[in-house]
Amino acid sequence: MTDGQHGHRDPAGRAAQGPGRRQVLRYGAATAGALGVATLPDAVPAVAAGRRQGWSVAVLGAGVGGLTAAHELAERGYQVTVYERKALGGKARSIPVPGTGTGGRRDLPGEHGHRGVFGFYHNLPDTLRRIPYPGNVHGVHDNLTSVPWIAFARDDGRADLPIPTTPFEGRTLDVDALRRMLVGAVQQLFHLPLHEAAFFARQLAILMTSSRERAFGQWEHVKWLDFLAVEGKSTEYEKLFGGGAQVIQALKPEDASSRTCGQGVEAILFSLLQRGTDGPSNRIFNGPTSEAWIDPWARHLRSLGVRFAMDHTVDALELSGGRITAARAATPAGPVRIEADWFVAAVPAERARALWSAPIRAADRRLAGMDRLRTTWSHGIQYFLRRPVPVVQGHVAYIDSPWSLVSVSQSQFWRSDFPRTWGDGQARDSFSVVVSDWDAPGALYGKPAKRCTRQEIAAEVWAQMKAALEDTGRTYLPDDVLHSWFLDPAVSGTGGPEPANDEPYLLNDAGSWEHRPDAATAIPNLFLAADYVRTYSNVDFTSMETANEAGRRAANALLDAAGSDAGRVRLFAGYRPPEFEAAKLLDATRYRLGLPHILDTPWPLP
Incomplete structure (x- = not known):
């Protein structure tokens, strides 16, 4: 049984404690009268995130950071509700292609891009081991499979360079x-x-x-x-x-x-x-990410008592007496007011800074620095193929491609038989590609990806890969192998005057560290858990690892603020x-x- 199932005890067997009345009063007295905001209209219903005084936590956002914080706090006895506008898993989730599954098969599995779990990740693998999965001794972690090669493909007639990633x-x-x-x-x-x-x-x-x-x-x-x-x-x-x-x-x-x-x-x-690693230097899941990881994670969190409130777009935070008293969210049924003792903001940077009202920025001036953080586009397109095309047993980086492409033939690593499990039975392979440069002119149409239609993007990426893979005479991607394609729906309006991206990535540009906040804020019941948060254990560039570490740090900061004697969340040092x-x-x-x-x-x- 897990710690959470044993009645909220830390590794030493001590009962986890929520904040006592004196602690709450002390926090309030320390910041009393600092700043406030207007309250919501009476017509807006209030949603309580928990029952016991001092134990309720509202996690705003269900990406890797938010789910990690929810996991750690639920194991320590907190009553956690996660509020999410789209789907569980954030940018780490799979995106089923609507209407493509027939004959009892599941819809074709789309992704934001190929999913790599590097050997230098330590925090994330620890979480994966603690998510039960039927038949797996080490939980979801056993759904990772080693990727033995990475190839560097050129388009100038030189042979591609495959490099082993495992001994x-x-x-x-x-x-x-x-x-x-x-x-x-x-x-x-x-x-x-x-x-x-x-x-x-x-x-x-x-x-x-x-x-x-x-x-x-x-x-x-x-x-x-x-x-x-x-x-x-x-x-x-x-x-x-x-x-x-x-x-x-x-x-x-x-x-x-x-x-x-x-x-x-x-x-x-x-x-x-293989120095200081958790395992093989590069791994991916043995199935679509949501099926192999996110869905089992959600089931486990529900077993720990975590509740999920979907279709909630958090658009404001209320500050009164120096504390966050509520969050406001838009839902299909109308606006709601979310009440909790503790708040973990786990939405991405561009959405988090929209929550920082003038009073909140005055209460923690470091949050205003987030205005200087920039985002970038880095999204995936999947080609579903009529027959398997294992270019290499691993990832391929297309060095000469204008759009900085990286691909992987995913289904060669997947446990389930592809045509029997997904789609219409005719698609036999998922060839996943990440487009990292959306501003450089392409080779086929001479336009940046942002200025291409979705059809042009699909044709351009296909052409750029063929230019690199087939320049030495060998055919890898014959046109008749293409069954269909699926471009990340977060990207919209391409080819038009206003291309948009609903889920950009944080850009770790020069000097950005100074504008990134820590997981604990100057507001004593507000914490941050996303990949823009400063992380110190291992690496700090945008990744699932940093989002996971940020969620761990947010949980620890909350436990510290609550005066809890529950065991703190482990943080893993880098090599x-x-x-x-x-x-x-x-x-x-x-x-x-x-x-x-x-x-x-x-x-x-x-």
């Missing part, structure tokens, strides 16, 4: 894959000038041996392309290191901070080396290579003295 030890050696890897390495890497490769290696070494002080004080404010000195370098250098191989889609090289990009490169590198500690200590001293990194010296011209 060869313990698995059969694929001779053909090994041959392709060697041929691709020779044909691709020898096009890169040696002095440019050495320069990139030097820059990466600087980032990996920089102190935390320099990372946040200097590299956070330098754009990745500037740090790599892309201007003046070869086209090959720019494509390889400046963004063509964009495995982490929400990081845009032209805007992202060097600290964040370096953090991602370092995490992936050590994950490939720190011991070999670099001495170099980082030296660099911390140099940074305090105003000196550059010891390796940061003028680079000789070739």
